[in-house]
Amino acid sequence: MFPPLPNPTVSPTAPKFGDQDLIRRSASTITPAAVRQVEVAKLIDVSKCIGCKACQSACIEWNDTQAQPIGENLGVYDNPADLTPDMFTLMRFTEWENPETQNLEWLIRKDGCMHCEDPGCLKACPAPGAIVQYSNGIVDFVHENCIGCGYCIKGCPFDIPRVSQTDHKAYKCTLCSDRVAVGLGPACQKACPTQAIVFGTKDEMKDWADFRIKDLKSRGFEHAGLYDPPGVGGTHVMYVLHHADKPEIYANLPKNPSISPLVDAWKGMSKIVGLGAIGFAAVAGVVHHLFAGANRVQPEDEEHAEELAGGDRT
Amino acid sequence: MSDTPRVPGDIQPGDDVHPGKPVVVNRYNLGARINHWITAVSLVLLALSGLAMFHPSLFFLTALFGGGQMTRTLHPWIGVVLFLSFAGLFIRFWKANLWKSEDNTWLRRARDVLAGNEEKLPELGKYNAGQKFVFWGMSILIILLIGSGIVVWDQYFFPFTTIEQKRIAILVHAAMAVVAICVWIVHVYAAIWVRGTIGAMTRGKVSGGWAWRHHRKWLRELVARKPGAGKSAAP
Numbered sequence: 001m002f003p004p005l006p007n008p009t010v011s012p013t014a015p016k017f018g019d020q021d022l023i024r025r026s027a028s029t030i031t032p033a034a035v036r037q038v039e040v041a042k043l044i045d046v047s048k049c050i051g052c053k054a055c056q057s058a059c060i061e062w063n064d065t066q067a068q069p070i071g072e073n074l075g076v077y078d079n080p081a082d083l084t085p086d087m088f089t090l091m092r093f094t095e096w097e098n099p100e101t102q103n104l105e106w107l108i109r110k111d112g113c114m115h116c117e118d119p120g121c122l123k124a125c126p127a128p129g130a131i132v133q134y135s136n137g138i139v140d141f142v143h144e145n146c147i148g149c150g151y152c153i154k155g156c157p158f159d160i161p162r163v164s165q166t167d168h169k170a171y172k173c174t175l176c177s178d179r180v181a182v183g184l185g186p187a188c189q190k191a192c193p194t195q196a197i198v199f200g201t202k203d204e205m206k207d208w209a210d211f212r213i214k215d216l217k218s219r220g221f222e223h224a225g226l227y228d229p230p231g232v233g234g235t236h237v238m239y240v241l242h243h244a245d246k247p248e249i250y251a252n253l254p255k256n257p258s259i260s261p262l263v264d265a266w267k268g269m270s271k272i273v274g275l276g277a278i279g280f281a282a283v284a285g286v287v288h289h290l291f292a293g294a295n296r297v298q299p300e301d302e303e304h305a306e307e308l309a310g311g312d313r314t
Numbered sequence: 315m316s317d318t319p320r321v322p323g324d325i326q327p328g329d330d331v332h333p334g335k336p337v338v339v340n341r342y343n344l345g346a347r348i349n350h351w352i353t354a355v356s357l358v359l360l361a362l363s364g365l366a367m368f369h370p371s372l373f374f375l376t377a378l379f380g381g382g383q384m385t386r387t388l389h390p391w392i393g394v395v396l397f398l399s400f401a402g403l404f405i406r407f408w409k410a411n412l413w414k415s416e417d418n419t420w421l422r423r424a425r426d427v428l429a430g431n432e433e434k435l436p437e438l439g440k441y442n443a444g445q446k447f448v449f450w451g452m453s454i455l456i457i458l459l460i461g462s463g464i465v466v467w468d469q470y471f472f473p474f475t476t477i478e479q480k481r482i483a484i485l486v487h488a489a490m491a492v493v494a495i496c497v498w499i500v501h502v503y504a505a506i507w508v509r510g511t512i513g514a515m516t517r518g519k520v521s522g523g524w525a526w527r528h529h530r531k532w533l534r535e536l537v538a539r540k541p542g543a544g545k546s547a548a549p
Contacts (some may be wrong), residue, residue, distance in 0.1 A: 098493040147367075149367060150468035270488050270492070278492060285507075289503075294509050299522035301526045304526045306522060309332075
């Protein structure tokens, strides 16, 4: 068993990280924090999950969201049916028939923000400071700066952010940045009864994952492995998967996620070429006027017109 | 030359010539001018609010609209106003913007156009090829912009498209908006460079000399429609 995080002191504590620890800030140029904090990570061991949804309940409770109507049954265990602005994490249930063993496997993946090292949401965001990345790896939304445009949804390779129709701001898992700042683990991790969710430094989590993967392999899951996709620079939420060679069977977990080239073009090239083209058009006008001068109507033009229009000068 | 009673396609309601010294020519009636300025104001507001969301260095422009949330809310609605308003301009102006053979000649002599050597250019109807490019270019751009804009108008249309389609739409929207702003710069610059033009859209009138110099064919058509015309149409 992974040693649980010790309960922190109850006396007031200064937060362990804050604005001075930013390494990225949306739509802003900042100097990243000189010293990087130890990277944290949450490890979700899908093979140990029993689908109890305690993590969802803990998430709703800690974040004080009013998750959508309980009791709307869509014929599957998923409830609600999808992530919502009030449901930052969701157990996604998949019934998968293993073609090699003919066994029915019940795959339960806790979906939510992956806290990418290379966050597509942050790169797509047009509002300065609405999305920030701390040096410990947490990607957080700062709601007072959010304009509700939904660009983060287009930037995200995992389809995570949701914009509220009530306050028109985007929401997602915060990795319980407020809890982590005072030495607690995320609420979901605290509530998990089987240690399918553990939290610590990223290195600790990789070591723990190695241990779990060896165990799974010894039990015949030869493709067991860690999901820490390099296409987004690695993530600060990682999975242990029993079938790491086919992540897509876990409710369409992308095999090799990365920021879409369309988003790259939109946020990279198009901004430079676009403003350049507009600037060029404006400068071309000024230069043309300097060289060609105004195109003025000449007195003889007026005379021709008078002649053409005829003599009936009333 | 011919005495056909049909109204030429480039004569719009209200276009008229008033002989005198100087000659005054009515170019745009009140409806067309109001329609134009609603479109113009919408386009400028859209460019400002759009640029604010396009580049971080221009985000400060959101202050003009009451903050980021308001900019995000208003931009698509102004787009709807522009679309409807431009549709009005399209109905008014499309006929006069049909391509004519003299437009090819005008384009081949683009060098003389830029140099202002109007005497080397063919006689033109109400619009020259450059104005026709602006008209048709804006028509196509505005259709692409409203189409892609609806796809990324998440407040009302989020469920109808996939995220990948929204990514394509936002890239198209940004690129077409840049082109539209460039076309707008050309349009405004041409109106400033060719002196005497702006009055057409403010008071609705241009001088006879302006019409003779830049749109002689249109002027001849207007004169030919006058009762008792046809005596002094020497080129």
